[in-house]
Amino acid sequence: MRRRRVVVLGATGSIGQSAQKVARDIPERMEIVGMSAHSSVEKLQAAAKDFPDAQIRISGNGNEEGLLELATLPEADLVLIAIVGTGGLKPALAAINAGKDIAVASKEILVMAGEAVMEAARRKGVKVLPVDSEHNAIYQCLEGRDPADVKRLILTASGGPFRKLPAAELENVTLAQALKHPTWEMGRKITIDSATLFNKGLEMIEARWLFDVEMARVDVIVHPQSIVHSMVEFIDSSVLAQLSVTDMCFPIQYAVTWPERVPNRLPSIDFAALAKLEFEAPRWADFPALSLARWAGEASGTLPAVLNAANEIAVAAFLESRCAFPAIWRTVERVMREHTLIAAPELDAILCADSWARTRAGELLGV
Numbered sequence: 001m002r003r004r005r006v007v008v009l010g011a012t013g014s015i016g017q018s019a020q021k022v023a024r025d026i027p028e029r030m031e032i033v034g035m036s037a038h039s040s041v042e043k044l045q046a047a048a049k050d051f052p053d054a055q056i057r058i059s060g061n062g063n064e065e066g067l068l069e070l071a072t073l074p075e076a077d078l079v080l081i082a083i084v085g086t087g088g089l090k091p092a093l094a095a096i097n098a099g100k101d102i103a104v105a106s107k108e109i110l111v112m113a114g115e116a117v118m119e120a121a122r123r124k125g126v127k128v129l130p131v132d133s134e135h136n137a138i139y140q141c142l143e144g145r146d147p148a149d150v151k152r153l154i155l156t157a158s159g160g161p162f163r164k165l166p167a168a169e170l171e172n173v174t175l176a177q178a179l180k181h182p183t184w185e186m187g188r189k190i191t192i193d194s195a196t197l198f199n200k201g202l203e204m205i206e207a208r209w210l211f212d213v214e215m216a217r218v219d220v221i222v223h224p225q226s227i228v229h230s231m232v233e234f235i236d237s238s239v240l241a242q243l244s245v246t247d248m249c250f251p252i253q254y255a256v257t258w259p260e261r262v263p264n265r266l267p268s269i270d271f272a273a274l275a276k277l278e279f280e281a282p283r284w285a286d287f288p289a290l291s292l293a294r295w296a297g298e299a300s301g302t303l304p305a306v307l308n309a310a311n312e313i314a315v316a317a318f319l320e321s322r323c324a325f326p327a328i329w330r331t332v333e334r335v336m337r338e339h340t341l342i343a344a345p346e347l348d349a350i351l352c353a354d355s356w357a358r359t360r361a362g363e364l365l366g367v
């Protein structure tokens with residue numbers, strides 16, 4: 001039995017709070033030795049009462065040093081990165097270079113720099129453990145199996161609040177409607193991403209790098225109940241799925257205790273009470289985010305970073321009621337088409353493409 005000493009970057013967000021809950025639930029297996037928050041000073045101080053030995057930092061806009069210090073903290077052996085946006089990228093690489101395993105909750109890390117991050121992890125012999133429920137499910141189904149044994153990774157998608165909405169009505173979707181997610185409680189950005197299906201698109205790209213399978217073998221199925229968190233179909237056409245009630249504590253605990261399983265106080269699935277599990281094909285034509293992500297993942301290079309950055313700007317504009325809902329994917333597509341792709345980019349080229357895409361998306365949206 002091993003006690004993991006964990007740094008939580010982004011401790012006051014929804015994933016960070018679930019991580020604290022896991023640490024309180026299995027203290028013999030998880031100790032929080034460092035925590036950062038972007039700006040919620042009081043929330044972080046309140047959290048620190050439960051973990052008095054943890055180092056704390058406020059990252060704000062620009063305290064990159066504080067994050068890098070925590071990411072490379074000598075006493076830490078696992079760094080959970082749950083920072084919204086691109087701010088987690090440098091700390092992730094710093095943690096890997098310091099020989100620490102990383103648990104990834106920030107999508108940007110693998111979307112923008114999947115190739116570079118996985119390569120750095122291989123070189124250092126450290127693990128990249130996914131905390132997103134879908135990738136964590138696939139990790140559990142694969143258990144270190146060779147990517148050559150995989151026929152398809154099947155990411156499940158709740159379908160978001162507009163799963164059944166006619167395509168023409170997507171034009172007039174309001175912010176309040178888009179913020180109403182049927183199954184998960186999450187931050188505003190990711191909730192909008194779930195409504196456009198960009199969240200699933202970003203997850204397709206993450207899966208491609210995390211599990212080293214090309215985009216053609218990354219599939220999506222809509223599963224409104226969000227009980228099956230994802231599946232793996234093997235070359236013998238046999239499928240393994242991972243199921244649990246919807247609570248981010250499950251994937252966080254698995255990332256922390258991996259490769260072991262330990263008892264906790266989380267609820268079991270009541271199969272008798274679950275009337276049914278449904279599956280349906282995603283509406284590829286009506287939700288272009290999926291095809292745009294597939295394109296970005298296939299082309300790779302700087303294109304996934306461009307997709308991610310343009311989406312972030314467009315979502316921010318939508319959250320401020322400054323553009324219509326479909327303008328999100330229309331803007332992303334236009335910026336992607338205008339981009340001159342750089343293959344196998346270094347971190348600098350990735351960040352450069354990111355900032356170009358932000359500017360360009362802002363211009364197109366007039367924000």
Ligand code: MG
Pocket residue numbers: 132133134203
């Ligand atoms: Mg997810």
